[in-house]
Amino acid sequence: MTILDWTERFKGTAALPKDVRERLNKSARITHLKKGDQVFGPMNIPDSLFFLYDGRIRVSQTSEAGREIVLYRIEAGESCVLTTACMLAEEAYNAEGIAETDVTVVVLPKPAFDRLSSEEDAFRNFVFAAYSRRLIDLLRVVDDVAFGRIDVRLAERLLTLGDVLKEVRATHQDLASELGTAREVISRVLNDFQKRDLIEQSRGLITLKDKAGLEAIAHSA
């Protein structure tokens, strides 16, 4: 494939001197993954650092009983620190990353990572910032799960998933996995939303009819 200069894509590398960037381009490997592929998981801990060049990765956690909750999403230009966390920590964990779209990943071997983070302040700060971002994300998840109502959380999530279009292509089970709850709960709440004319439903598709109304619910925490 064509060799692309990924270093311009990341905050931590864009500002680096040209020679450093060229060195990086040599030592890093670029990988493509299909939508739905597992990027990492309990059985699949990479020994390298991941930087997401293009696409989106969904990081979720699954309980013993098989219920799932989405922790956060990695967008293009961000790095995936959880893999490194899992490398360092001995403890068992059960988070996994799934490619939500086709994905292009820059894989940086650990030696190159070490060298870079010792030599380049910008890069090191980028990595620290990535860690911080995830910590904050998880604080938010804890807050939502421990203290939030699901109608509020579902309204929020519908709005973020719908974004530009007013459509959310997801089954009730998908949404349950987003929020870490059961399908039946989602069904109940969605039916309530429908009765209130906030949404329209059809198989695997939800249409947002009243974004303002949903926002009112989302912010009524």
Place this chain on the structure above:
Amino acid sequence: MTILDWTERFKGTAALPKDVRERLNKSARITHLKKGDQVFGPMNIPDSLFFLYDGRIRVSQTSEAGREIVLYRIEAGESCVLTTACMLAEEAYNAEGIAETDVTVVVLPKPAFDRLSSEEDAFRNFVFAAYSRRLIDLLRVVDDVAFGRIDVRLAERLLTLGDVLKEVRATHQDLASELGTAREVISRVLNDFQKRDLIEQSRGLITLKDKAGLEAIAHSA
């Protein structure tokens, strides 16, 4: 006060060359805090790095409604990365650290931190490991809150809080704050435990009568 060589206390600094450690001892400041003092919080974001020399810090999060949940504890020899996370991330958060005992803290100014983490691999790895540890801790919290039963979680927590002694000195409200639930819920579960002869209760004190029984509950997830 007497100057103590804290650098031997931390994994990331103990192995450093003597001259580096001496430099550190000069640039860092040592602070003492009383039991119950706030180490950091939404209104009190330090601009330096914290290393816990002695004592224990409880990190918890509080909801809008005022309900609290304990995220993790920092033990002597560990660093407090959440403060740095909060420095870097712009977003609002509401975690705070409370000294659970009298506490001795090493405060390392950011310039010294930057220099150290660029020059010394051991130190940098120590910091990364600290971040990782907290990420994993939070994954566990998410798992517990989203998927765990409270009787299981309470049994676990009683065992860890009781540890050597068979006593837990905590009010029902304290335990509710540990697990992010309501006092009434704790009261109900404790009464159930008492009926089953697993514990004994008196005002502000719980005695573990049957650790094996509690462990059975704790592991019956």
Place this chain on the structure above:
DNA sequence: TCGGTTAGGTGACATTGTCACTGACGATCC
């Protein structure tokens, strides 16, 4: 010992999670 504060108990009810089952829809094959 009085009075106030804090810890804990209780019942009614709301919300959320679980379970078992049903029907509805869409694809495919004959």
Place this chain on the structure above:
DNA sequence: GGATCGTCAGTGACAATGTCACCTAACCGA
């Protein structure tokens, strides 16, 4: 077309947990 199968969604009963209002008991300092 119609039979069949798998996925998606709806439902009612019940269990677990959270909320609210209010009560009692224990402790503590004046």
